Amino acid sequence: xxxxxxxxxxxxxxxxxxxxxxxxxxxxxxxxxxxxxxxxxxxxxxxxxxxxxxxxxxxxxxxxxxxxxxxxxxxxxxxxxxxxxxxxxxxxxxxxxxxxxxxxxxxxxxxxxxxxxxxxxxxxxxxxxxxxxxxxxxxxxxxxxxxxxxxxxxxxxxxxxxxxxxxxxxxxxxxxxxxxxx
Numbered sequence: 001x002x003x004x005x006x007x008x009x010x011x012x013x014x015x016x017x018x019x020x021x022x023x024x025x026x027x028x029x030x031x032x033x034x035x036x037x038x039x040x041x042x043x044x045x046x047x048x049x050x051x052x053x054x055x056x057x058x059x060x061x062x063x064x065x066x067x068x069x070x071x072x073x074x075x076x077x078x079x080x081x082x083x084x085x086x087x088x089x090x091x092x093x094x095x096x097x098x099x100x101x102x103x104x105x106x107x108x109x110x111x112x113x114x115x116x117x118x119x120x121x122x123x124x125x126x127x128x129x130x131x132x133x134x135x136x137x138x139x140x141x142x143x144x145x146x147x148x149x150x151x152x153x154x155x156x157x158x159x160x161x162x163x164x165x166x167x168x169x170x171x172x173x174x175x176x177x178x179x180x181x182x
Contacts, residue, residue: 013157013165016078019047020066020097020104021058027092027104030055031082033158034126035067043133045115048126054086056127063117064101065131068109072154072166079164101135110139110153 012033019030030053038044045067049056059065070078077094084091096107105112115131122128142152150168157165 008160010160013159015069016156016158016164017047018068018070018078018081018095018106018109019049019055019059020068020106021055022062022102022104023054023058023086026090027097027099028054028058028086029068029081029091029094029104029106030086031078038130043136044118045113045131045133046128047131048128051122051125051127052087059117059129060120060127062102064103065115065117065129066100066103066105067113067115068106069111069153069155070106070109072156072164074106074108075156075164075166078156100137105137110142111148112137 014033015035016031016033017035019032021028021030030049032047032049034048036046038046047065047067049059055065074095081091081094092104095104095109097104098107099105100112101114103114113133114135114137116134117129118132119130120127121130138148142149144152151170153168154166155168157167159165
């Protein structure tokens with residue numbers, strides 16, 4: 001039997017990503033878990049940021065950002081970027097990175113996307129950005145038979161219990177398992 005609890009977005013754990021922007025001309029990294037795929041055709045990503053984030057200001061100015069998916073070996077750096085404001089601390093030193101299309105890309109993140117803002121919506125103090133994926137860059141060693149192998153990475157997942165998790169294993173193929181239902 002289900003019981004009702006306070007309204008909460010219990011679709012967690014969710015993938016942790018690190019947003020890359022330029023803040024006052026320096027690379028800035030912001031950790032978020034408020035991210036979702038908004039479509040495949042066209043490829044769209046949604047992110048939600050507080051209006052006071054330095055990254056929000058940068059995205060509003062430039063209309064673009066990088067989205068990096070770090071692995072569990074970067075969890076300390078990821079957590080630091082979620083705890084620290086670029087309005088107070090220069091975070092350019094946290095990750096080894098390089099610049100693509102005037103955006104910082106984390107060198108050791110196996111997936112990096114270049115996003116351009118398509119639409120934005122503000123709800124209270126949150127700004128939701130719907131972004132077009134304009135470039136997808138993946139670590140070559142994670143591609144097998146021309147397909148990205150998600151099992152080859154250990155992404156960081158975040159639960160609403162305030163814990164980080166990392167575990168990916170395939171359990172079947174989409175649009176195939178349903179054929180077992182008669």
